[in-house]
Amino acid sequence: MAPSARRLRIRGTNGWFPPTLPPPHENAVLTQEDLVALEGIGQARVLGTGDTMYEQDGAADMLFLVQSGIVRVSHLTADGNRHILAFHWQGDVCGLMEDGRYVNSAVALCETHVLGLPRVALQGLLLSQPLLQNEFLVKVAADLRKTQRLLIALSSFDAPHKMASFLLECTHHEDHYDAAAQVVTLFADRKDIADYLGLSGETVSRALGVLAEAGLIRRISTRRIGIEFSRLRHYVEA
Amino acid sequence: MAPSARRLRIRGTNGWFPPTLPPPHENAVLTQEDLVALEGIGQARVLGTGDTMYEQDGAADMLFLVQSGIVRVSHLTADGNRHILAFHWQGDVCGLMEDGRYVNSAVALCETHVLGLPRVALQGLLLSQPLLQNEFLVKVAADLRKTQRLLIALSSFDAPHKMASFLLECTHHEDHYDAAAQVVTLFADRKDIADYLGLSGETVSRALGVLAEAGLIRRISTRRIGIEFSRLRHYVEA
DNA sequence: CGGACGTTTGAATGGACTCAACGCACGTGG
DNA sequence: CCACGTGCGTTGAGTCCATTCAAACGTCCG
Numbered sequence: 001m002a003p004s005a006r007r008l009r010i011r012g013t014n015g016w017f018p019p020t021l022p023p024p025h026e027n028a029v030l031t032q033e034d035l036v037a038l039e040g041i042g043q044a045r046v047l048g049t050g051d052t053m054y055e056q057d058g059a060a061d062m063l064f065l066v067q068s069g070i071v072r073v074s075h076l077t078a079d080g081n082r083h084i085l086a087f088h089w090q091g092d093v094c095g096l097m098e099d100g101r102y103v104n105s106a107v108a109l110c111e112t113h114v115l116g117l118p119r120v121a122l123q124g125l126l127l128s129q130p131l132l133q134n135e136f137l138v139k140v141a142a143d144l145r146k147t148q149r150l151l152i153a154l155s156s157f158d159a160p161h162k163m164a165s166f167l168l169e170c171t172h173h174e175d176h177y178d179a180a181a182q183v184v185t186l187f188a189d190r191k192d193i194a195d196y197l198g199l200s201g202e203t204v205s206r207a208l209g210v211l212a213e214a215g216l217i218r219r220i221s222t223r224r225i226g227i228e229f230s231r232l233r234h235y236v237e238a
Numbered sequence: 239m240a241p242s243a244r245r246l247r248i249r250g251t252n253g254w255f256p257p258t259l260p261p262p263h264e265n266a267v268l269t270q271e272d273l274v275a276l277e278g279i280g281q282a283r284v285l286g287t288g289d290t291m292y293e294q295d296g297a298a299d300m301l302f303l304v305q306s307g308i309v310r311v312s313h314l315t316a317d318g319n320r321h322i323l324a325f326h327w328q329g330d331v332c333g334l335m336e337d338g339r340y341v342n343s344a345v346a347l348c349e350t351h352v353l354g355l356p357r358v359a360l361q362g363l364l365l366s367q368p369l370l371q372n373e374f375l376v377k378v379a380a381d382l383r384k385t386q387r388l389l390i391a392l393s394s395f396d397a398p399h400k401m402a403s404f405l406l407e408c409t410h411h412e413d414h415y416d417a418a419a420q421v422v423t424l425f426a427d428r429k430d431i432a433d434y435l436g437l438s439g440e441t442v443s444r445a446l447g448v449l450a451e452a453g454l455i456r457r458i459s460t461r462r463i464g465i466e467f468s469r470l471r472h473y474v475e476a
Numbered sequence: 477c478g479g480a481c482g483t484t485t486g487a488a489t490g491g492a493c494t495c496a497a498c499g500c501a502c503g504t505g506g
Numbered sequence: 507c508c509a510c511g512t513g514c515g516t517t518g519a520g521t522c523c524a525t526t527c528a529a530a531c532g533t534c535c536g
Binding site for chain 1: 516
């Protein structure tokens with residue numbers, strides 16, 4: 001299939017692999033043709049809040065493309081500890097597997113639309129459409145970079161800094177950030193945030209207290225946080 | 239280009255994307271033809287111990303394929319903290335970039351041979367050879383999984399467990415593990431290990447003390463550690 | 477023999493954790 | 507409409523572990 005002009009333009013701007021990433025939340029853009037091709041081999045699925053998309057150690061035959069909503073990808077360790085590796089949004093791909101089994105679990109945090117892509121069919125499609133495969137390459141590379149960011153935040157910051165960093169990450173998602181009012185609407189509860197940042201729920205709570213005390217945020221409700229964007233940014237940088 | 243029988247066999251075993259990963263250290267295997275094609279567009283480079291492959295924030299025009307040796311990929315944060323994100327070995331790809339600049343720094347830990355692959359030429363090659371692009375996709379996915387592993391280890395284990403986990407990781411590399419004698423030869427100094435595991439150098443030292451005290455390892459010299467492989471594995475799992 | 481660097485060990489500090497109690501919002505049923 | 511229960515969030519007290527600062531130790535190389 002010949003590439004569309006639009007696709008080429010987009011690629012020319014963002015760069016190929018390795019990706020020249022726009023702001024971390026943005027992603028490789030699939031063209032309309034790409035999407036049609038993927039829908040041809042995939043099956044749409046709608047998940048409600050708390051529904052499981054796939055389960056760690058479960059037989060893995062599909063990869064998933066998130067079309068709307070939020071997906072929480074977590075891993076359970078042998079000692080019973082849960083770790084959230086990523087939150088996925090529209091355009092993200094998930095379903096990492098090893099030896100035919102999913103490595104992690106994925107759960108929808110709200111009503112979420114995904115496209116299930118059978119592994120074998122996807123292989124064939126990607127091989128026949130190098131441009132599409134390249135989009136996937138860019139997506140995975142972006143995911144890698146996102147994970148690296150988390151890794152760094154996790155091991156270098158104290159609890160308040162981690163929390164500040166998370167709040168700034170939230171501002172990248174328009175659905176959950178009112179830029180005019182500077183208000184973040186949290187999409188995860190305290191325990192989820194804790195497992196994402198490598199903290200306990202109580203510490204997340206206390207970290208919010210510290211930030212509020214410092215005047216960097218104001219608590220509107222448990223799920224709504226007003227932020228002083230630039231001061232918060234400065235706080236994380238320093 | 240028609241795929242070789244060998245390539246198809248290998249792929250049939252390991253699976254396409256998302257990769258069915260063999261032991262974590264192994265990687266997508268490039269065929270001889272792949273390598274020839276890459277050498278056609280790339281330039282071989284030899285690095286001595288401590289030589290920089292590329293620098294964080296430096297202009298990024300090349301991706302690198304490690305052909306032998308060890309590469310340490312690290313990131314320096316604004317607050318002066320250094321984090322080691324990965325050690326790369328033969329067959330690994332590195333050079334993640336954003337906006338035309340490298341995101342991390344890469345340094346050789348010993349004599350290291352790499353193939354520098356100009357970004358634009360690589361783009362063209364990958365698009366013209368879907369099978370080769372797929373190998374890269376697998377490599378990046380493997381890298382993502384490796385980073386996830388590190389992330390989990392980092393936030394769930396205490397210092398001795400992190401250290402034990404690192405030692406087990408070392409056993410995957412034949413050049414640095416004498417399986418018969420059960421002796422690991424560390425390829426990084428205490429500070430590097432510390433920055434990889436999110437600890438201080440002193441804590442790494444103490445963690446080794448704890449493991450030795452528990453009879454899980456024996457210190458032969460600062461860089462050579464005898465290990466009780468199965469007991470160590472059991473220690474990490476539990 | 478001395479110096480430099482990496483490693484180990486010690487003592488004191490601090491930050492996050494656990495355990496526990498309390499507060500708050502929501503929903504249900506009387 | 508109020509009483510009650512439940513789930514989540516916050517707050518408090520005490521403990522533990524990694525860190526920092528500091529000094530001693532070792533080893534390799536001049």
